Amino acid sequence: MSITYNEIDENIVKKLKEIVGVDYVNDTPAMMQSYMAKGIMGIRAAPPNTVVRPITPEEIQKILVLANDHKIPVTPMAGGLSGGFALPLLENGGILLDCSRMNRILEVDTDDRYVIIEPGVRAGEIWAYFHKNYPEWAPPIADGAPPAATIMGDAIERGFSLVTGRYGPQADMVLGMEVVLPTGEIFRTGSWGLPGAKPFYKYGLGPDLHSLFFGSQGAMGVITKAALKIVPHPEFKTVKAFGFENWEDSQNATLMASKYEMGIADHFVMVQGGNWWLVPTRWQKNKIPKTYDYWKKLGIPEYFMNFEIWAHSQEELDFVCNKLDDIILNKYAKKAKGKVYEQKLHEIQIKSRLLKPNKIAIPYGQWEQGFLFVTWYTPWTDAAECMRIYCDLMEKYDFPPVMWYASIDHCREAIIMPIYCFDSRQKEDYVRLEKCETEVTEIFLDKGWVNYRPNPSIHAPMTYERADIAFKMLKKIKEVIDPNYIMHPGRLAFPWGPKETSKHLVGFK
Template sequence: MDKIYSALTQIVGEDYVSNRPEELFTYSKDLGTSPPQFPEYVAAPRTAEEVSRIVRMANQEKVAVVPLGGGMTLAGLALPLRGGIVLDLKRMDRIIELNEKARYVVIEAGASHGKLTAHLHKHAPHLMHSEPGAPPAATIGGNLAIHGQGDLAHPYGFNSDMLNGLEVVLPTGEICRFGSCAIGCAWYTLHPLPDLGLFLGWNGSTGIITKVSLRLFPCKKFREMDIFVVEDETLIPDVLFALTHVGMAEDLVAWSSAIPPFANELHHISINITGDSKEEMEFKRRQIFDIKLSKYIRDGVGAIGAVAQPSERPQISKSADWKKGGGFEYVGSIMPVAAYPECYRRGAEISTRHDIPYTVLGRVIGAAHGMMFSWSYAFNRADDRSVQHARDALHETDDLVMELGGTIWKPAVFGQQLLMSRMDPNTLQMMKKVKTMLDPNGIMNPGNWEVA
């Protein structure tokens, strides 16, 4: 094992390699309920070339490699399930190119969402990217690799739909580029080249994303959050259909929560609108409330909870730790918007059964083509019983997603196994062939998407 430590030191430098127990412990856990999984080594490369050299060495030594971004997935997706080397990519955080006219930015995959937002505020305040609602330390590459969604999901879709190009280190060490950058052009498009979507949704088991080109969008001068409230959850799909039809909102999130008490058994729709003038904001507000939502107000089944509240971009993760025990995890799913009522009812039942205040949330994706629906379960890290309650609730909710005809989003190993148990056999075998072809020695984040 000293041979591997020596090789890592030669590649990235002594200051960026560790096998000390206290540092391995830090990398053995994430913020969710997964039990600790210890690596043998941690290395922090600075370039794609260093990543490539580490992966080639790992193939020779048959040692696992687990890429790590911000460690914010909660579901154990970047834990070293088979030991080996954790590659902490957060040193790879350069912002390489900002093309304002073509509205894209080229960045290293370890750059955080917070860093990109700050860079745009300073250098291009009229542009923005889709923030996931996670803490600012969440990395761009990690979010893309799990098909993350953000606060521009309603008009533009998943964050992984906003890619113009990728640089990836394959499991055998080759550095490949995909998109217009692959033919020596600028990083402005993935189209119309052959689709090589082998790296998104795979949890780093098919390669390590090292560089991305991300689309940027207009950032308006004014921003506010309006809230519409209904008591009957069955109204939510119709209300969201009306709101997406008018197309005035930048972000739409439906939510209900047992805490704080005013939210319990009520359903709030947060409507984020933006504009470049007060007249534009007023026009959008009239279209939403006076035209699309007025009938619910007249019928006495809906009410305005707030209007024109000054709003920062939403940080959904801030609402999770109701037990004040330092922990929460959630099951995310991609569901039809029409499933909201049943998702709410069944999720609240699971929370009650496990003594956890319920928190359910659905973010509209792509003009109501779908909804990222999540059930959050807070727990006290210092209480093993509390952790086990949350873990059991998570597993029950994975089963519920499948029962309701949804797709588990960023599934942990338990959820991956559920999905594969229902997957078309030919699709499953194709996945196996792809992984075997790309990763013949099985070193890339083993334990994830393992086809029997």
């Protein structure tokens, strides 16, 4: 497909200022560079040409119509904590639509159990708001993300929340969305699409339009409101941790416990684990030991799994904890390949882990300046094999094999997340990282595993080249919603297709 985008000129900047106000449009080079990041969730990124900061859906509507009329690329951003993931992918950076001013909590309904938010609402803000006003309820903020991360950004990318082990991926917590399309329409999904109706039923008024915008990476439209489920927030909580000597025992013991859904596993709101490399890579590379023998003496299991447990009474909590101990340390341990044991946590460790929102992800930037999360979905029973392959390839390409994984909905799925720790100052590290991920993707697609946040240079084109019918159907929908392909070009192999898109992306400098 032959498609070109136009540059922003003074006339466009003038019109943008008329829409949002002079104070909320900026095209100075220094400000454009201040938005730049290469890491966290994306390493292909270019600075925008102009940043626009709207505050209403109607302002966004006018901006998108203007951009569509002039074929100017637009990249939506909720809060900017995804690093390079929410930045332009082309040398012509176009408009960066910074939605962080849209930060209102609009409604809380504790009977129908939802909260309505705007895209700029951050995890720390909404958690504090509920703590003060609705302490018996919890919003589904992302677990491990810092307080400045937006709750909507995680939701529309189908991420994981602090209750993913019980309630499923974050997308399952979304009941409705308000979306502005690049052609100017503003519509709502689910039951919310009926004027006057509450957002109580996500599947709506006939065929489901809801899911079109999950995982769309800003390539379909701009989500300006979302209704999310809220969950009970009881005061009785703890964290149980178990150690293992191999991935298989970690996987299978957790599966056994998670199958006790009625009355036991329903209390496991977050079940997550990984390998010992998650510990040393939180410090500077040249200041800590890099062999397991050292960390073993400190009580760090080679492989571990944590169960965060919520209950409505101490009696209920004790019952669940005792049952979990029996399942893993008795029933499963008898048939385990290696040693299975409880990792005794200090009360300070438990308190720290239960604190929300936490900052678990942040320290990985200290190892060598940069870090990148890559995430795959597999059946739970494939998780051990997936992580074993991943760790071997990361070591092959000279990365520490840092591996985290978590249960989705009682171990019906696994979310696998390696953490690449690299030197963000070195071009060679970016190239080496992409080589590793290319080899990973070839193997994983053969096995039927799915990247849930596909990057533009590897995962999306390689996946859609194989899933050609899926891409063909998605392209038809895209051309109805976004006929000029202005929304985040380069994402999801649009507009040039799986074989050509990577040629148009910005490189590493």
